[in-house]
Amino acid sequence: MMNDKVGISSLSKNCKSCGSELTGKYCSTCGEKKYNPLEDLSIIKFIEHSIDILIHLDSKVFKTFKMLFFYPGMLTSSFISGRRVSYMKPFQLFILAGALFYLLIPSSNAYFSTVEDLKGNDVLVSLVHYNVDNKINEKAIQYHISREQVVKSVIERTIHSSKLYLFTILPFWALFLFALFHKSNQFYVSHLLFSLHCFTFFLLIHMLYLYVLSWFMNSEPLSYLIPLFIIFVIYVFLAVRKVYHPGILASLMKCMIACSAFLFLLELYRESITVLTLFIL
Numbered sequence: 001m002m003n004d005k006v007g008i009s010s011l012s013k014n015c016k017s018c019g020s021e022l023t024g025k026y027c028s029t030c031g032e033k034k035y036n037p038l039e040d041l042s043i044i045k046f047i048e049h050s051i052d053i054l055i056h057l058d059s060k061v062f063k064t065f066k067m068l069f070f071y072p073g074m075l076t077s078s079f080i081s082g083r084r085v086s087y088m089k090p091f092q093l094f095i096l097a098g099a100l101f102y103l104l105i106p107s108s109n110a111y112f113s114t115v116e117d118l119k120g121n122d123v124l125v126s127l128v129h130y131n132v133d134n135k136i137n138e139k140a141i142q143y144h145i146s147r148e149q150v151v152k153s154v155i156e157r158t159i160h161s162s163k164l165y166l167f168t169i170l171p172f173w174a175l176f177l178f179a180l181f182h183k184s185n186q187f188y189v190s191h192l193l194f195s196l197h198c199f200t201f202f203l204l205i206h207m208l209y210l211y212v213l214s215w216f217m218n219s220e221p222l223s224y225l226i227p228l229f230i231i232f233v234i235y236v237f238l239a240v241r242k243v244y245h246p247g248i249l250a251s252l253m254k255c256m257i258a259c260s261a262f263l264f265l266l267e268l269y270r271e272s273i274t275v276l277t278l279f280i281l
Helices: 002-010 042-071 074-080 088-104 121-127 130-144 147-164 166-181 188-213 222-242 250-279
Strands: none
Touching: 002 074, 042 074, 042 188, 074 188, 074 222, 088 147, 088 166, 088 188, 130 147, 130 250, 147 166, 147 250, 166 188, 166 250, 222 250
């Protein structure tokens, strides 16, 4: 009796989401399915819906990662041309890559500079003339703790925060790409898509590289980055050829400029996140 009452009172000729009049099983205005609680709230329907989501999600993830890893630039090219329904959304993919990196390599200092590094001739420190030693002393006096405790607190906070704000690099790298390839594609968002996919690839191979490396050594020497960046440069070169279609020589030159810009922004980010953490500590 209760089910009958719910079913009768809930059935409507209007869409539950937008209020438009329904003329079929789906709303012609917003696409919402016509609501029928006797069907939609049944156990069988719930199980069918859950299985359907898992199957389609698995299919999308597999297709997206396959395209990202083995066909450089193809994913970006597909999105630019409007073929999107079969793949994960670019920013969704980037967030997933960042989450995987955070879960598998939680203690990595790959995306922030240590306080000791900032005492050298780093990009940001040189640009803004930021005195790290003075700031450490200021914080030690302010909180009545030692310099070593200040440094430890900065590292503990930066380990986590450095992976959360990596997306801030994307719009700036996309600007570099727009300057390089605006004749091939005049839309800034197209270059943002390119930067998202390439950076996602970099995050994933970096994560795998560090994970394998952790089995053989405890530290992360600078030299370990060389094979990683060689792989990334080759990937970007192939992606540039696919998305922007320049000649081989032009692709190589612009690829080197684009990768140099990426490395510059990455280093600037590493220093900035540490300086900011020290500043707001």
